[in-house]
Amino acid sequence: MNQSKCRVGVKLRSLLEAINEEPFGTAFIENEQDVLVGIITDGDFRRMLLNGKELDDTIEKEDLSSFISANKGEDFDKLIAKTNHKINIIPIVGKNGELVDYFEYKHKTKFTPVAEPTLENRELEYLLDAFKSTWISSRGKYIDRFEAEFASFCSTKCGVATSNGTVAIHLALVALGIGEGDEVIIPDLTFAATINAVLYANATPVIVDVDPITWTIFPEEIEKAITSKTKAIIPVHVYGQSCEMDKIMHLANKHNLKVVEDCAEAHGAEFKGQKVGSFGDIATFSFFANKIITTGEGGMCVTNSEELDTKMRKLRDHGMSKEKRYWHDEIGFNYRMTNLQAAIGCAQLEKIEWILDRNDQIERDYIKHLDHLNLFKWQKTYRQNRKVVWLMSCLTEKRSEVMDKLKENNIDVRPFFFCLSEMPIYSKYKFSNRNALVISKRGINLPTVKNVDYENVANILSTI
Ligand SMILES: Cc1ncc(COP(=O)(O)O)c(C=O)c1O
Structure with missing residues (x-):
């Protein structure tokens, strides 16, 4: 001084x-x-x-x-x-x-979170209604309504609500008869829930590489990884991007494999005009608070098969016989969603298109304000598909500088998931991982919330 x-x-x-x-x-x-x-x-x-x-x-x-x-x-x-x-x-x-x-005195700037749920009067109204009805556990009108309306949103016949998106994958695998000795092909770039669910089912995950452009599971790599033990594929529509479902379904039909679509990050995305979640045998969703729509914690399995729907309902409820109360002829789980969660879900579903449009606009605004800095490669969209924006996702070779600068300025950012194959507990399941490693190291999620000050973000990053 x-x-x-x-x-x-x-x-x-x-x-x-x-x-x-x-x-x-x-x-x-x-x-x-x-x-x-x-x-x-x-x-x-x-x-x-x-x-x-x-x-x-x-x-x-x-x-x-x-x-x-x-x-x-x-x-x-x-x-x-x-x-x-x-x-x-x-x-x-x-x-x-x-x-x-x-x-x-340092004036602290307002914190900008990476994601936040859009909860308004309608959510509160339905939640209070469920609360006052005293149906606060896993039965009630909102459960039935949320299952039916969400299944219809996905263009599928049936929906089975669950307590979160991870158990939804587990429930789907068990309902499809996947178990010990079976191999399940999954992408290297996904949240750990995908692989954990395969391991809960006592099956063997086979981790394959992703496409360098779309970041989703690479159909050519799936084909190379198929063995006589392969029983299922879990395509993950990662960061709102649909997988190449035509090629994946072709492989599944050719090799008689089950398909469980993990749609936790892609509510409303479409592949060639068809909603994700409606291609495979079963598709799973997450309604965690940072997801496109939320129920706090929550998930759903959707399917076109009434047989699988009945099976999943039974397994979700301790494997209890539908005809004979308290009679259990297989070991099931308690994977139920509450009526309170479903009440929030119904309100969220009413405005899902509005949320998706808003997130698309957020992406356009980022590109408009930051493109000239030449710092980012934006997530590619194929015209015939509908990519949805879950979290604004992009790649940058200056990831640590970008993250440090934004965090210094109270703006939250997230790196992409680590590749599953990089983590010691999962690395033995690796089949191939070249592109996924590059994407995972460069990927970043920017705040996808209302009131992002894009000019401020551009000014902060212009110093890099
Ligand atoms: C790809 C993927 N699958 C599954 C899940 C699990 O969902 P949940 O957190 O609801 O268990 C997530 C959650 O982030 C996810 O991103």
């Missing part, structure tokens, strides 16, 4: 050096008796130059205007009260007016 002190009569050049010493860009001016007589910020300096001063001129008393200071020992609340959006440095003076310290 000593270096930022100057005496009256100092040359502007030395003053500039003093201002430059301190990160907050302020110099303290004392007189011959060591009394603080002024403070000069870099803004004041700029104005002096504009008013005709030159670097070899000196600073005199007339150049100094009044300033706010505090006395040594003054309490914190009083110090804070002296700050405002323009004044954030308060010099602290001793008994004789000498500078002893200074107080700096």
